[in-house]
Amino acid sequence: MIPHLRPALVLLALFTLLTGLAYPLAITGLAQAAFPSAANGSPVTVEGRVVGSALVGQAFAAERYFHGRPSATMGPDPNDPSASVASPYNGASSAGSNLGPSSAALADEVRTRVAALGGGPVPADLATASASGLDPDVSPGAALFQVARVAKARGLDEALVRGLVTRHIMARTFGLLGELRVNVLALNLALDGLDH
Amino acid sequence: MTSDLLQFVLYAVLLTAIAVPLGAYMAAVFAGEVRFLAPVERALLGAAGAGARQSQYWSAYALALLVFNAAGFALLFLVLVGQGHLPLNPQGFAGLSPRLAFNTAISFVTNTNWQAYGGETTLSNFSQMAGLTTQNFLSAATGMAVAAAVARGFAARQARAIGNFWVDLVRATLYVLLPGAVLLALVFAFCGMPQTLASAFDATTLEGAKQTIALGPVASQVAIKQLGTNGGGFFNVNSAHPLENPTALSNFISTLAILALPAGFCFTYGRMVGDRRQGRALFAAMALLFLAGFAAIYAAERAGNPLQAGLVETVSGNMEGKEVRFGLLGSTLWAAATTAASNGSVNAMHDSFTPLGGLVAMLNIQLGEVVFGGVGVGLTGMLLFVVLTVFLAGLMVGRTPEYLGKKIEAREVKLAAVTLLVMPLGVLVLAALAIAAGTAQGSAPNPGPHGLSELLYAYSSATGNNGSAFAGFSADTPWHDTFLGIAMMLGRYGYIIPILAIAGSLAAKKTAAETAGTFPTHGALFVTLLIATILIVGALTFLPVLALGPIAEQVSLLAGRTF
Structure with missing residues (x-):
């Protein structure tokens, strides 16, 4: 030795x-x-202000924005630093739900989300939590699903909003790899751009 | 569906196209024919001392390996415990608890990369770089050295020595891992992975909230984690994190990198033993098992979760714990590759897979990580099954079994049979102990049969040196930190030492000429027998306990029962 x-x-x-x-x-x-x-993490800057990362999802709850997928990330409880509470799209602590397929908690969550969306069947990615809790994308179906709500909240013509979504559908790489998808932050930035 | 099939075909074609020349290149590396970094190689071996070049008997080779791994463990343990006092710690993270540092150090030295910690919330840049990235290289190089020594032993004729560990280690790192990692890291940086010493940046979201986005030297660590079948990620959710795997392209390249070296080693082996057909036969057996595993996981996830019928559109399959940019194909192909290859990185949460999808991922590990397996050690694990298969075939026809012209005798068969006990010991016995001690229930958050699956997956992953997890399982407890650490050591050295002993014993034997009575070990019949041996051993060992976990869960799901 x-x-x-x-x-x-x-x-x-x-x-x-x-x-x-x-x-x-x-x-x-x-x-x-x-x-x-x-x-440096692909930061997105609007009028000199960093509004997020082009690659990382962020929380959207307002009616006037397209929403991303449910996120299972947690963050420290502001009232009790030793405890954690749900904190969607926490970019400092990625996590999935890790709920098993037979979990009653998962079944309840999916049922609640689908009810909030007005009943099923809805695009699966809108009712299920992503792996990272930071998924920046939704499927084209999930974006189109939200067109009526967003158009109404903004007082815009639905066809205009639908056209915006369609233009934001990202193709598969080389026409083959990955899935068709819509980056939610990019879409919402374009929406805000319509106001100007 | 069509695009899924096309992506898979492209993957299979590219993987083979990469593995064949890579295998030839590695054979040249281990023969000492690749010399473009000769001055660095000479300097490293010179500093290591005079004894660092002589060819070693198998036991000296194994001892050198153990001493090197022990030193690596000690250094990594100290770095993790002391990270609060070390540089490059912008977040001011405190040192890890000794038991978590013990578990993590064993995990990275044994090429498991089981993560009982959350990367971005626990580890400083110094720990990630000087600690973990170093062992990502060295544990992979250790496995590659084992494969080179074993191939030499199988090929040698009446020789005593099987090569020098230090020479193999240095060559594997300098000529294979380091250039490969540099290239891959730059490609990943191009794809959008961060590479900085800053730890985070703050953004104000469109809705006015503050979002802190963790960063770090990601691309450099991810490159070697994929290439070296390590799998330990920078972030908690590993390659599901959009900064650790930003695009469909980075995902596809990562999935290729997971299997490139393990698949290449089949061809390296064929060249080193002077009969390329032998390497092709091993590749064929691995590829068929891989294809079957992938097809099963894909079908299970495509079918989706029956509890969500009517609530979500069924076309997307089971999307809980998956990312939109990878979709079903990208997630299931990765799951098949990472569990087959003992890589253990994930781009989707295996915990949320359907019961049958999770079962196949777990079974891939439980077969002993021989379906491509870890770099180097996957090949040698497969050679253990080859020894058993020629023995069984010899029994069937009543001849002394031979492999590559060498008689396979009692000593080799006994050593190979001992390794069959490693997986059941690490998985069944240690999981049973955990349950008997009452430690399982607190760590497995999902009740019912899925909780048992989580525990089984943890001990399978540790013993198989895989490192992936049903990640809901809370592994950082005194019991599991300790026993998962033991399982990782058992699964690493419980294979490496017997296979080196077999190589030493075969090296000393005479090689007999091939006759009409020789059972060929390169044809379809042998490949079939080899696959059957692997599946029968795996099924006999694990089917009963899988029936209590994932199979029971699947039956419950179909009956609409939740837990």
């Missing part, structure tokens, strides 16, 4: 420097130079 100690300790130390420090720091330098926005 003793003869193996020196190579073990020396190689561990050198590889910690090489793979644990030099590698991530070099990638940091390269990524910051080549892809500065992505390397």
Whole structure:
């Protein structure tokens, strides 16, 4: 065992420097130079104000906005720091619901959400929590489902809002990979842009 | 549906197209023929000392590996416990509790990357980089070294030594993992993954709320976590997080990276033993098992949750715990790959999969992580089943079993049979202990049969060195931190040491010429026998307990029963 100690300790130390420090720091330098926005979390700025990340979902509850998916993230309770409470789209603490398929709690949640949406069947992504709690997207069906509500709240023509949604449907990568989807933040920013 | 099929076909074609040349390249690396970083290699081995080049007997090779892993464990443990006093800690996180640090250090040294902690809420950038990223490289390189030594042992003729651990370790890191990780990290950064030393930025949302978005050196850690079948993510939800897996493209590339090296090792092996047909046969067996697992998970998730019938549109399948940008195909293909390969990263919450989808993910692990498996160790795990299969075939026809012209005798079969006990010991015995000690109920939040599935998945994942979880399970308790740590060590060294011993024993044997009576180990008949052996062993061991967990849950679901 003793003869193996020196190579073990020396190689561990050198590889910690090489793979644990030099590698991530070099990638940091390269990524910051080549892809500065992505390397810093793809922030979205409106009139000099950071309103979110293009990649991360945020909570929308107002009638006049399109809503994202249910989110199961938690945050610290403002009244009791040792406890946590539901805090949808908490970007500092990602989480899914981790409720099993036979869970009564999940069945109740889905039933409540569907009732709030006016009864089913609704697009599945509107009634189920995402894996990260930060899903930035909804399916095209889920966005179109909300057109009437948003148009009414804003006093806009439904056809106008539907056209806006249709223009925001992102295609599959190379026409093949992933799913058709709508980025909720981008869509809502465009909606706000209609007012100006 | 059509686009799902096309995506899968593209995946299978690209994976094979990558694995074949990568396998050839790794064979050249381990033969010492790749030299573009020769000065660095010389400097590292020179600093390591004079003994770091001589070829070793299998037991010296294994001991070197154990000492190196023990040193890695000690360093990582100290970094995690002491992170409050170390640099690059902008959030001021305190050190981990000793028992959580114990569990996490074992987890990363054994290439499991089980996460009993939430990354963005617990670990400093220094811990993530110098601690975890380092072990992501070194645990993967350890597994690759084992595969190289075993292939050499199987190929050698009346030799004593099977190579030098330090040389294999350095070459695997310098010529395979490091260049691969640099390339992949830059591609991931291009796809939108953050790479910064800042820990977060604040935004004011359109509705006027404050949103803090966690950041860090994500791309560099994700690249090696995928390449080295590590799986330990930067964020709590791993590759489901939109900053850890931003687009359909990053998802597709990640899924390829999960299986690239494990699949490549089949072809490396064929070249190293001088008979490429042997490598192709192993690849065929793994690919068929993978295809079956993927098809089953996909079908189960596509069918959806019967409790939601009438409430949600059935076309989307089971979307609880899945992300829209990956959809059903992207989520289930990843689930099949990550559990087959002992990677353990996730892009969807396996806890919320349908019972049968979750069952297949769990069974992929319980088969012993031989369906591609971890880098290097997946191949050697498969070779243990090869030894058992030629033994069974020999029994059937009444001949002394042979593999690659070498007689498989009592010593090799006994060693291979011992490894069959590892999974049942780690999964069934330790899970039973946890239940008997009353620690299971508090940690498994879902009541009913799903709670048992959560516990079983945890111990399967730890013993299989996978690292994925039914993530509702609260693993950070004194009992589970300790026993999951033991399961991870058992699952790692309980395979590595016997297979190195078999390699040492085969290396010393004479190679007999092939005759008309030799049972060929590269044809369809052998591949079929090999698959049957794996499935029969796995089914006999785990079917009873799976009947109490996921199968009972599926039956309850169909009856409309909730818990």
